[in-house]
Amino acid sequence: MFKKILIVFALITFTLCAVSCGNNNFAETSFVMFSSDCLLRFYGADAKDVLRDAESVINAIDEQINVFNEHSDVYKINHADVGAAIPVGEHTVNLFKQSKEIYELTDKAFNPCMRKLSDLWGFSAEFSGEHRVPTEEEINALLPYASFDYIVLDEVNKTVTRLDTRVELDFGGIAKGYACDKTAEICHGRNINKAIINLGGNIYVIGSANIGISKVDSKGYFATVTVTDMSIQTSGDYERYFEIDGRRYCHILNHNGKSVDGDLRAVTLMGKSSAHADALATAVMVDGVSAIDKYLNNAEIDYLMIDNDLTCTVRGFSGIKIKDGAYKLS
Numbered sequence: 348m349f350k351k352i353l354i355v356f357a358l359i360t361f362t363l364c365a366v367s368c369g370n371n372n373f374a375e376t377s378f379v380m381f382s383s384d385c386l387l388r389f390y391g392a393d394a395k396d397v398l399r400d401a402e403s404v405i406n407a408i409d410e411q412i413n414v415f416n417e418h419s420d421v422y423k424i425n426h427a428d429v430g431a432a433i434p435v436g437e438h439t440v441n442l443f444k445q446s447k448e449i450y451e452l453t454d455k456a457f458n459p460c461m462r463k464l465s466d467l468w469g470f471s472a473e474f475s476g477e478h479r480v481p482t483e484e485e486i487n488a489l490l491p492y493a494s495f496d497y498i499v500l501d502e503v504n505k506t507v508t509r510l511d512t513r514v515e516l517d518f519g520g521i522a523k524g525y526a527c528d529k530t531a532e533i534c535h536g537r538n539i540n541k542a543i544i545n546l547g548g549n550i551y552v553i554g555s556a557n558i559g560i561s562k563v564d565s566k567g568y569f570a571t572v573t574v575t576d577m578s579i580q581t582s583g584d585y586e587r588y589f590e591i592d593g594r595r596y597c598h599i600l601n602h603n604g605k606s607v608d609g610d611l612r613a614v615t616l617m618g619k620s621s622a623h624a625d626a627l628a629t630a631v632m633v634d635g636v637s638a639i640d641k642y643l644n645n646a647e648i649d650y651l652m653i654d655n656d657l658t659c660t661v662r663g664f665s666g667i668k669i670k671d672g673a674y675k676l677s
Contacts, residue, residue: 374398380409381523383547391539401530408526411436412518424507425515432506442518442525443500449626450495452642456630461493461600462515470598478589480596486604489513524625527551527578551578551621563612563653569671572664578621582628583613601633609635611652618648636660
């Protein structure tokens, strides 16, 4: 369940006054979750308690939606008989509802029902063979079922039922953002002065921090931006991909079940809801710059889109500083 391109985290520096890491007002941990490197860092009198509570919530989310854990809700849904109502937990319900909302908003550009198609391309962690380009016949056999029409949430009874074995769920495109939001919620009303929540490159900042945005196709960052009390995340074509005959195929699949091959290399979104921005970043990679008029103009989200010529289309991102001359603001 890994998707996002990592925003460069080593750059992060707090712009507020420093707090000593050697006293009781600081707590930090790093771990692997959602198949990604994660880091939690809290400053304030409640830092240690918040860290403990945050770890508990993140673990609970993973336990419910991990596609590889046979005890998780999502694993049970994906392996259930047609028509079987699978009892699910609070986080699965929330993620199902949020995912379907953005699925409908973006006209399926964000689609967590494409797991079977992703398997065809070899982008599943369960896949043990080589990456490959599926045939049109293979894609067309599954594409009609990559839809919420074939998987149903009963919110009253808290169950999920799939209506065909050719559909499987994977919340990997929104789960880290959702977990960031839930962790940030824990900080509210607690004595926390500043925090960095970094879940596989989905970053939520409480207070202010300078964040570096990764270059495409090379190490390091090309720009920095100050993030204050909100989240930032990037999606792109340059981390999980394979090449055949000189053509790049990335892990993000478009409306037709094929690897995206559009006008964008990467998109970075910044907003109050990390889950919303997380899912929309994938949708924008599918729809390209047309997403601006389709749904981004009505969203309370700043965006930075990098096209194939490394030209950046930007809304918001006040104070952004370009560090690499190859990248230009339009």
